[in-house]
Amino acid sequence: MEQIARDPRADFLAVYNRSIGRNGKAALLYWLENDTDFFTAPASSKNHLAQPGGLAVHSLNVWRRLREIAVRDMTDRNEPGVRQLSEADEETVAVLGLLHDVCKVGVYHQETKRRRNPETKQWEDCLGYTFRDPFPLGHGEKSLFLITRHMALTEEEALAIRWHMGAYDDAVKGGSRSMTEAMNLTPWVWRLQEADMCAAWIDERSAAE
Ligand SMILES: [Fe+2]
Ligand SMILES: [Fe+2]
Incomplete structure (x- = not known):
């Protein structure tokens, strides 16, 4: 499996344009390209x-x-x-894969940080990311809100995006059983969770090594 896209923006656009055909796709893409940092943002502040x-x-x-x-x-x-x-199904796969983490736009801020160089033991400046969410709506919840302002989702897609954090979701950690009920309604919920885990823990971990 190819780990790192050569030109992630071009590859994203190719899949998006090929697989998604519903109303609102152009408006959503225009917003992502012109009003957000989607194509320059990191996937996390310090993990994957x-x-x-x-x-x-x-x-x-x-x-x-x-x-x-x-x-x-x-x-x-x-x-x-x-x-x-x-x-x-190709359209649903593209919508879920490409758009599930739209909630991450505008939250990772590049800042100069101080770190101790493990070799020289000296303190030095380095560039890093700080997580600061100007619109704390929740993770899956925010992706839903931001996508559906421009483009409709099917009910199955909405459930999968809402619950894609799985066991890490705040509501699940607080004891909510709604994710289990969502899983009873559509397999796309666990499929997206599994795909997200495989990407973060296999593809992106081995790519960093
Ligand atoms: Fe996510
Ligand atoms: Fe993700």
Whole structure:
């Protein structure tokens, strides 16, 4: 599997334009390109892909993983072979993979930090990211809000994006059972969680080593 896209913005646009065909896609893309830092933002402040462009790379990694997971789940055990996804499923895979972390726009601020060089033991300046959310609506909740201002989602897509943090979601940590109920309604909830974990813990971890 290709770990790092050569030109993540171009690859993102290619998948977005090829796979998504619904009303509002142009308005959403215009907003992402002109009013946000989506294509220059990192994927995290210090864990996976904490580098410019990291968010676009992560979104592509999740799209790629989700596509493989969907093919796996939809393959009939009695008819092994590579299954083709329907146009509607290709669209859902692209929407979920490429857009699930839109909530991360505008939250990672590049700042000069002080760190102790482990070799020289001297304190020095270095560039790093600080997380500061000017619109703290919640993680999956904010992605939903920002996407649907421009483009409609199906109910299954809305459930998957809302609950994509899985066990790390604040409501789940507080004892909510709604995620379990969402999983009962659509397999896209756990598929997106699995794809997100594979991207962050396999693709992006090995890419950093
Ligand atoms: Fe996320
Ligand atoms: Fe993610």
